[in-house]
Amino acid sequence: MKKIKFCVDQIVYKNIPGHRYIKINGWILSTETDTVQVFSVLNGKQIHHKRFAVERPDVQKKFKRKNVRLKCGFDIQIDLKETIPKEYVLYVKKNGVLQKLYKLGGSDFAEIEDTKSLTLNIDGIYIDKSHIVVNGWSVSQADRDVQYKVTDNLGNDVEVSLELRKRQDLYKLRLTDKKHILCGFKATFLYDKDKKYVFEATDTVDKKDVPLVPDELWKAHRYEARKGFIVQALKKAKVKNFYKVYKYIAENGVKGLRGYLIERINSTVKPYDEWFKEQQLTEKEIEAQKNKKFDYQPKISVIVPTYNTPMKFLREMIESLQNQTYANWELCIGDGSEGN
Helix, strand or coil, X not given: CXXXXXXXXXXXXXXXXXXXXXXXXXEECCCCCCCEEEEEEECCEEECCEEEEECCHHHHHHCHHHXXXXXXXXXXXXXXXXXXXXXXXXEEEECCEEEEEEEECHHHHHHHEECCCEEEEEEEXXXXXXXXXXXXXXXXXCCCCCEEEXXXXXXXXXXXXXXXXXXXXXXXXXXXXXXXXXXXXXXXXXXXXXXXXXXXXXXXXXXXXEEECHHHHHHHHHHHHHHHHHHHHHHCCCXXXXXXXXXXXXHHXXXXXXXXXXXXXXXXXXXXXXXXXXXXXXXXXXXXXXXXXXXXXXXXXXXXXXXXXXXXXXXXXXXXHXXXXXXXXXXXXXXXXXXX
């Protein structure tokens, strides 16, 4: 019997007053023609749970030859109320085949129990010659605004440039709601290499700290740079490139090749996803752009030819234009569908 391919990305046992639940998310490899059912068994009894299908383009990309459905991800939440969890088992039935996906016992609950109202996730920490940048997101189960600050090892507050960001990705994964969708942050501050720092997030009920030591951050930075160098070098290790290397050595010498590799392969350019998150506009910036009046505002005509375009994609295209911030534009659709 062929095993069902799956992955559990995260499991949470939240245990605070008014918020007692088990939350589990991940993905199950399946196509549009597969029949997939998921069951939860808590303390030996099958129970009702909230299950949401989640879009996972990353899984589609990873298994691009298997025609994976976009909504192969799952997000399950079991509201515990007053129940004390002793054992939890998650099952999946795919095309009639039943398989156990995940199991939690008594000691497992003790290990993952979260009694804090605040969730803090650090996506990345960057350092250059003068700045430290902390990127991430934070959500309060106490329904409070999260405050951020940085202090040095002497206890002094450090001036921080803080940018809050909308996190549509977390909303789609149901890790936050619309009210708190502006839960992402980018905190930037000037540092002294001889000092140590602490980044703090708090909702006034709980707080979480992240230590920031410049020397350690630089070590991590150099390690990632070397690792990136090796990975990129292996990706480039093709026969056609060996000839280019030989030719470059002949013209520039070994030292010249080393300098070229350091410059071109060992790049410190950030991954696109991280760069994109940093460039996302805040709601305030979007509104400012919409209200901006230019002395010269020419009409921009967008011409789109279509042929038997599904209404879903046509609607998405039109909405993408309606959602941009420049006011003086028109859309011209050239329909060649012959009435279809």
